[in-house]
Amino acid sequence: MSKAVIVGGGIGGLATAIALSRRGWDIEVLERAARIEALGAGLSLWPNALRALDALGVGGEVRSRAREEGSAGIRDDRGRLLSRTDVAAIRDRYGLPIMLHRADLLEILRAAVPETAVRTGISVTGVAADGVVTHATGEVTGDLIVGADGIHSVVRRAVCGDIAPKYAGYTAWRVVLAPTEPMGDLGETWGRGERFGFAALPDGRVYCFATANLPAGTETDGLAELRRRFGDWHDPIPALLAAADPAAVLQHDIYELPPLPTYVSGRIALLGDAAHAMTPNLGQGACQALEDAVILARVADEDVDLTRYDRERRPRTRMIAARSGRIGVVAQWSWRPAVAVRNTVLRLVPASAQVGALGTVLDWTC
Known part of the structure; x- marks a missing residue:
């Protein structure tokens, strides 16, 4: 039986644990925090993420604890409409996103991972390309090492060196x-x-x-x-x-992270914020981590060479991260003339164009 050591017990790490365990892998999740819990925040999951959750076998339960999310669009600070979302068109073409509390998603994912597979209070200090993970209480070796330890990832240093957010x-x-x-x-x-x-x-x-x-x-x-x-x-x-x-x-x-040259090295693979931490402007951070988990489990189960995971995931996540970053730049403009131009352009863009632009993000299938 192949063994995976997953560093990080957040959304991406737990999703990877589920995906690999469903394929018969022995898994060990090392989480630095004493407990796996989420801070008080909502989370939107778009249809691409829901397909990933369906592949993990938990999509139905997640939907049962969420509400379908429409959108009233974007307004200026006086309440004047700048951009209206065509909710019906989005529902017909992609399906609507759902909204739930982040803690609920973590609870569902945690419950789908074998109880004994998760070790909390374990701080990883180093990772080697040959699959040896060093942590506060010793070492563990895996056939696959997954860096799901966030934007300040320790595992990423073994793949790309020191890269500052x-x-x-x-x-x-x-x-x-x-x-x-x-x-x-x-x-x-x-x-x-x-x-x-x-x-x-x-x-x-x-x-x-x-x-x-x-x-x-x-x-x-x-x-x-x-x-x-x-x-x-x-x-x-x-x-x-x-x-x-x-x-x-x-x-x-x-x-946010600058674009990484690779997501893999030897037996190590990065996912989620460890690989492509992005601004929240597209609501795709958690969604991309869920996609990562499904694809990484499939590739690792079929091929010892992880470069196929890198080829599948890096271009897509880089595109989405860059797009999210651009939206944030424009949304945060503060110079009054630029804001006036931005607001005028938003009013002129037809809702149908907005729907079509979502295709490259939401039309993902696993």
Whole structure:
């Protein structure tokens, strides 16, 4: 029986563990944290990710704990519509994305992995191309080593050397709250160097996210900062901020990886944020990690040469990461004349063009 050592117990690592165990592999997941859990944030999964989850055998359960997500489009900070999403056309051509809490997805994935296969509280310190993984309590050897350990991956050093993530230029806040009134579907608002979005979760709560251009490492006072920046924007943003708990607000600077020269070396393969950490503007970070897991398991099971995984995944993920990065740059423009041009162009782009542009991302099959 072949053995895989998976470094990282997040979405990509657990999905890979499921995919390989379904193919008869012995798996060992090494997770640095003492427990596998998610911070309070919502997560959208697009149809390409749902196909990957179906291939893992958990798609039905994920859907049962999610809600189908439409979109109210993009507005300016006064509430004027800039871009309307053709929800019906997206549903007919691709299927709609779903929205759920990230913790629910992790719980479903964790339950599908053999209990004894996951070791928490294990910090990996080094990986060799011959399959030896060194960690805080010893060593373990695998026929396949999977680097699913995030944007600051230790495993990536064994594949590509030291590659520093790049700050995208803006920070993000996230919060899950219970609104005083029922909310509709996803809405996003673009201002000048700032954005605010919200999406309804299946249990009636609302996931809100916001961004602002700030120097890396800028500390803010969380909810108070959000209320200062967005409290006079259009409804329902002020009401959402009024309902938020200051202790529930999370802030993280947005980083992305430069394009890597390869995702594989010897017995080692990278996936998810360890390989292609991207900005969240297309909602594809977790989706691409799920795709990675399915393809890596298939390739590793069929061929000891992992370069086929690299050829399948690197061009696609680089394309999506670059596209997401470009959207973020435009969305975060702060110079008033540029913002005026951006908003005018958004109003002129037909909804049908937006639907067609999604094809290269959503038409993936496994």
